[in-house]
Amino acid sequence: PRLMSDMIIGLSDGLTVPFALTAGLSSLGDSKLVITGGLAELISGAISMGLGGYLGAKSESDYYHAEVKQEKRKFYNNMNLINHEIEDILLEINPDFSDETIVSFIKDLQKTPELMVDFIIKYGRGLEEPAENRQFVSAVTIGGGYFGGGFVPLIPYFFVEKVGTGLLLSTILMSITLFWFGYLKTSISMSDNCTLGKKISEGFQMLAVGGAAAGAAWFMVRVIDQ
Amino acid sequence: PRLMSDMIIGLSDGLTVPFALTAGLSSLGDSKLVITGGLAELISGAISMGLGGYLGAKSESDYYHAEVKQEKRKFYNNMNLINHEIEDILLEINPDFSDETIVSFIKDLQKTPELMVDFIIKYGRGLEEPAENRQFVSAVTIGGGYFGGGFVPLIPYFFVEKVGTGLLLSTILMSITLFWFGYLKTSISMSDNCTLGKKISEGFQMLAVGGAAAGAAWFMVRVIDQ
Numbered sequence: 001p002r003l004m005s006d007m008i009i010g011l012s013d014g015l016t017v018p019f020a021l022t023a024g025l026s027s028l029g030d031s032k033l034v035i036t037g038g039l040a041e042l043i044s045g046a047i048s049m050g051l052g053g054y055l056g057a058k059s060e061s062d063y064y065h066a067e068v069k070q071e072k073r074k075f076y077n078n079m080n081l082i083n084h085e086i087e088d089i090l091l092e093i094n095p096d097f098s099d100e101t102i103v104s105f106i107k108d109l110q111k112t113p114e115l116m117v118d119f120i121i122k123y124g125r126g127l128e129e130p131a132e133n134r135q136f137v138s139a140v141t142i143g144g145g146y147f148g149g150g151f152v153p154l155i156p157y158f159f160v161e162k163v164g165t166g167l168l169l170s171t172i173l174m175s176i177t178l179f180w181f182g183y184l185k186t187s188i189s190m191s192d193n194c195t196l197g198k199k200i201s202e203g204f205q206m207l208a209v210g211g212a213a214a215g216a217a218w219f220m221v222r223v224i225d226q
Numbered sequence: 227p228r229l230m231s232d233m234i235i236g237l238s239d240g241l242t243v244p245f246a247l248t249a250g251l252s253s254l255g256d257s258k259l260v261i262t263g264g265l266a267e268l269i270s271g272a273i274s275m276g277l278g279g280y281l282g283a284k285s286e287s288d289y290y291h292a293e294v295k296q297e298k299r300k301f302y303n304n305m306n307l308i309n310h311e312i313e314d315i316l317l318e319i320n321p322d323f324s325d326e327t328i329v330s331f332i333k334d335l336q337k338t339p340e341l342m343v344d345f346i347i348k349y350g351r352g353l354e355e356p357a358e359n360r361q362f363v364s365a366v367t368i369g370g371g372y373f374g375g376g377f378v379p380l381i382p383y384f385f386v387e388k389v390g391t392g393l394l395l396s397t398i399l400m401s402i403t404l405f406w407f408g409y410l411k412t413s414i415s416m417s418d419n420c421t422l423g424k425k426i427s428e429g430f431q432m433l434a435v436g437g438a439a440a441g442a443a444w445f446m447v448r449v450i451d452q
């Protein structure tokens with residue numbers, strides 16, 4: 001479902017970019033700098049991602065309401081269209097519906113005309129009203145996922161004195177996290193439909209892809225730092 | 227629709243983070259550095275965002291297929307459940323459906339049992355099969371949106387010698403772009419349902435929010451640079 005997809009978008013972006021930034025910054029040799037820079041990036045990155053989630057969900061909700069308004073106008077202007085449209089939808093569900101079924105279905109619905117338009121919007125156009133608070137949920141899920149994913153590589157730097165040790169622990173911690181992210185993501189989205197081998201393979205896949213993306217971003221920090 | 231939402235997530239992240247980074251880098255006084263660092267960030271950021279879009283869409287598709295499989299198993303193990311479930315769905319569409327309509331509807335569907343399960347999955351559970359290539363479309367839309375949005379603030383630096391002039395032009399260009407992004411986003415998602423005043427107000431809103439987020443990220447680059 002959508003919540004899961006939003007969470008994954010935020011987490012996977014957060015597991016990539018901040019790790020690479022802190023790894024790059026660690027080469028400057030100062031743990032405090034890594035923490036300051038890392039936290040600042042985390043906060044602005046999470047805001048930016050959350051904003052994207054908010055705007056994306058809002059546009060879907062605006063689109064839904066505009067479509068419903070237009071659809072309602074169309075049908076209230078020409079009631080003859082409705083019966084034919086409902087017939088079309090029924091025949092798409094089952095091309096072999098008998099005339100009696102169709103006639104009886106439409107006649108029952110005609111007693112409450114709003115239900116006819118509702119039926120066309122939901123089952124004919126496939127439009128489902130997004131929950132009223134979806135933009136906030138999306139913003140918090142994507143932004144929170146980014147923050148949560150991006151906080152992981154920072155943790156070691158709080159506890160060690162030598163930056164080199166911090167980077168080593170951070171890399172180990174991220175490897176474990178990326179593997180578990182791939183493993184759990186697969187378990188949750190495929191539930192019991194999924195073998196252990198498949199989950200482990202998705203874990204290693206995530207480790208490889210996340211590692212490559214983080215490596216590319218790390219390379220960029222080195223380039224900037226000449 | 228989803229494509230629009232993905233595009234907006236990528237664009238709004240791309241219009242925020244890379245602008246702030248290049249603005250921060252420009253304070254180091256070297257146009258070439260701004261371009262190198264900006265391009266490197268753009269590429270790794272677009273990959274990371276595209277990866278998130280890919281994984282998010284893939285999890286939705288995996289979820290759909292797992293649910294369908296489970297639902298099918300459930301009903302083929304107990305065919306009696308089906309009729310009752312279809313009756314439930316019909317009564318949710320219209321609580322006043324007559325017995326004849328319901329009986330006639332179910333009897334027609336029984337001639338092709340797969341259609342009964344399809345009907346329950348799509349109209350009862352509200353599960354719609356995602357297009358087979360949705361993960362690639364999502365990856366390209368989000369990643370491409372990020373790259374497109376993030377390339378805009380870089381453009382001036384290709385054409386000017388003094389970094390200060392580049393930053394000034396970049397800021398002007400971004401203000402115009404953010405305003406248009408807000409304006410067009412609203413026009414597209416609300417179509418003709420929207421007044422000119424609303425569109426202009428959404429344009430300025432985007433300018434304010436995007437500007438604030440970019441300002442926060444810019445501040446972060448300054449902090450890192452001490």
Ligand SMILES: [Co+2]
Nearest residue numbers: 013049239275
């Ligand atoms: Co991002």
Ligand SMILES: [Zn+2]
Nearest residue numbers: 083084087088
């Ligand atoms: Zn007809």
Ligand SMILES: [Zn+2]
Nearest residue numbers: 084085088089
């Ligand atoms: Zn039609």
Ligand SMILES: [Zn+2]
Nearest residue numbers: 065129130132
């Ligand atoms: Zn509403």
Ligand SMILES: [Zn+2]
Nearest residue numbers: 309310313314
């Ligand atoms: Zn019953």
Ligand SMILES: [Zn+2]
Nearest residue numbers: 310311314315
């Ligand atoms: Zn039931």
Ligand SMILES: [Zn+2]
Nearest residue numbers: 291355356358
């Ligand atoms: Zn399929």
